[in-house]
Amino acid sequence: MTEAKKEYDDIPGTFVFDQERSRQGYGINAFCMTLLKDENRKAFRANESAYLDQFSLTPEQKDSILQRQWNRMLELGGNIYFTAKLGATDGLSFQQVAAKMTGSTQEEYAAMMLAGGRNPNGNRSKSEWEKR
Numbered sequence: 829m830t831e832a833k834k835e836y837d838d839i840p841g842t843f844v845f846d847q848e849r850s851r852q853g854y855g856i857n858a859f860c861m862t863l864l865k866d867e868n869r870k871a872f873r874a875n876e877s878a879y880l881d882q883f884s885l886t887p888e889q890k891d892s893i894l895q896r897q898w899n900r901m902l903e904l905g906g907n908i909y910f911t912a913k914l915g916a917t918d919g920l921s922f923q924q925v926a927a928k929m930t931g932s933t934q935e936e937y938a939a940m941m942l943a944g945g946r947n948p949n950g951n952r953s954k955s956e957w958e959k960r
Contacts, residue, residue, distance in 0.1 A: 843902040853905015855884040856893065860910035863917045872917065898929045 836844045843849065850857075859880060862868040872879040880890050892900040894913065901911050915925035927937035940946065 843897075843899075845902075845907050849905045851905070852905070853889070853901075854908065855886075856889050856901055856904065856906040857910040859883045859885070859893070860906070860913045868918050896928075898925055906947040 834844075834846070836842070836857075845853075853864060863872065868879075876894055877890075880893060885893070886904070889901070889904045891897075892904055894904075896914075896918070898911065898915075901914075902908060912922050915922065920928075922935075923938060924934050929933045930937055932940070
């Protein structure tokens, strides 16, 4: 069953964590929550692919985790606060993960945020992009 298109689906580069995405990403988020325990982090690092086999993940979800495709994890139902636990397991700060998500270095990302963030002009809707 396909969910109806929502108004916020038009926001470029944004995957709103709603009820549908929560259901879709249950396996990703369940995995990420296990990383709160040191023994689970060690087991994951020892054999990432095998560790992920214990969760209900689609091949795309598993691949996004293994490849550390941060935005794709969110698109496939990951919650940013849960996926941050994977970043922390990799020794990354939240700022470093956010920089990777925006395709910038940590320094560039920090400078952008200190300067007030991204300019919203042209970034409010996908339909704005289509008009160009």
